Amino acid sequence: MSSSLRLPAAIFPARKNFVASFCDSDKLLSMWRAYAGNGGGYCLGFNYSELRRMCWPGPKVGDSFPLLARVHYGNTPKSVRSYLNAICVSESGIEDLLSRLSPFFPSMIKNAAFAEEREWRTIALDPPVEHMRFRSGSANIRPYVELSWLHLGKPRGKLPVASVTFGPMLRREDRPEEIIGWMLEKNGYSGVKVTPSGIPFRL
Amino acid sequence: MAADAKSRRTRALIASANLLDTIYNPNPPSDGVLYHYTDFAGLQGILESHTLRATYNRVLNDASEQVHAEGVLHEELQRLVKKK
Numbered sequence: 002m003s004s005s006l007r008l009p010a011a012i013f014p015a016r017k018n019f020v021a022s023f024c025d026s027d028k029l030l031s032m033w034r035a036y037a038g039n040g041g042g043y044c045l046g047f048n049y050s051e052l053r054r055m056c057w058p059g060p061k062v063g064d065s066f067p068l069l070a071r072v073h074y075g076n077t078p079k080s081v082r083s084y085l086n087a088i089c090v091s092e093s094g095i096e097d098l099l100s101r102l103s104p105f106f107p108s109m110i111k112n113a114a115f116a117e118e119r120e121w122r123t124i125a126l127d128p129p130v131e132h133m134r135f136r137s138g139s140a141n142i143r144p145y146v147e148l149s150w151l152h153l154g155k156p157r158g159k160l161p162v163a164s165v166t167f168g169p170m171l172r173r174e175d176r177p178e179e180i181i182g183w184m185l186e187k188n189g190y191s192g193v194k195v196t197p198s199g200i201p202f203r204l
Numbered sequence: 205m206a207a208d209a210k211s212r213r214t215r216a217l218i219a220s221a222n223l224l225d226t227i228y229n230p231n232p233p234s235d236g237v238l239y240h241y242t243d244f245a246g247l248q249g250i251l252e253s254h255t256l257r258a259t260y261n262r263v264l265n266d267a268s269e270q271v272h273a274e275g276v277l278h279e280e281l282q283r284l285v286k287k288k
Contacts, residue, residue, distance in 0.1 A: 004253060007206075012233065017258075017260065018261045018270070019258040019260055019261065020258055020261050020264070021240075021256045021258040022240070023238035023239060023240050023257070023258060024238070024240075024241065025233040025234070025237045025238060025239070026239065027239040027241075032241045033241065035241075036241035037241040037242060037243060038243040038244065041243075042242055042243040042244065042246070042247070043240065043241075043242055043243070043244065043246070043247040044239050044240065044241045044242070045239065045240045045242065045247065045250060046231070046237040046238070047237065047238050047239075047240065048236065048237060049233055049237060049238050050232070050234050050236070052238055056231050067258070068227070068228070070227060070230065071230040075276075077274070077276050077277060077280045078226060079223050080223045080225075080226040081223060081226075081277070081280070083222060083223070084215050084222070084223040084280060085280055085284055105227060106273060106277070107261075107269070107270040107273040108261055108269070108270075109227070109270065109273070110269075110273035110276050110277075111239060111269050111273070111282060112268070112271065112272050113237060113267070121233070121238050123256070123258060124217065124258075125258045128258075131268070138263060141263050142263070143259050143260065143261070144260040144261050144263070145255060145257040145259040145260065146256050146258050147222065147253065147255035147256070147258075148255055148256045148257075149255045150254070158253055159254050160250065160255075160256065162251075163229060163237050166239075181247075184247075184248070184251055185251065188251040188252055188254075190251065201223055201225065
């Protein structure tokens, strides 16, 4: 068969994917430098199993619940390859086959150049415009939605924060542990571990 | 012939189930924690609002990511088609 097979121009129907990013380590210098104030920022640790319950501000908004997924880098994940291999590909069936791939996929496969980020994402599909907010990016406008933690469909309030690590550029004599502790307490978070990154990095 | 079709269908169903399992039940991170790097404004905003921001993926640092993902799947399909 055939070189004559034509794949649809866009494999995935136009969806609006909104993502919140996480990493599976708080000890990556490249992440500290790129995303945390060039080493002078912070890294919040969230309990994974609780984070999986992260949801919309209200239940039943939008057409699906957000998904917390691991990002694959470079190649098609093995499970997708097996899926494609197992299905008889024919020109007539191709759109149907593709439509059964998860609409979350475009946000789960990234260029191999980003592999060091070891990213996980909460992916929200097609949030209604009335839930969108907007902020300034470095050279663009960044639409976003706010995700809160739901339990049994009801807002649970506080996020499942397990730890706060402060960056290698912050000086211990400026009392970051104590002050972050106050911020946590003021906002109702208790039992959260606050520690330095332990990375010996200075500009 | 019918048996062939049946076994193909079974293989497809198993692959499909595996695919969904990979997506919806990934192996959890080793220490059971996921980390979010941010600056002071981000830390303050998260603690005060009790929310996390999910940003439109087409304006993130890899603006081509959606196109990249489609390209990867496209190549895989082309390879399969050539093989058949």
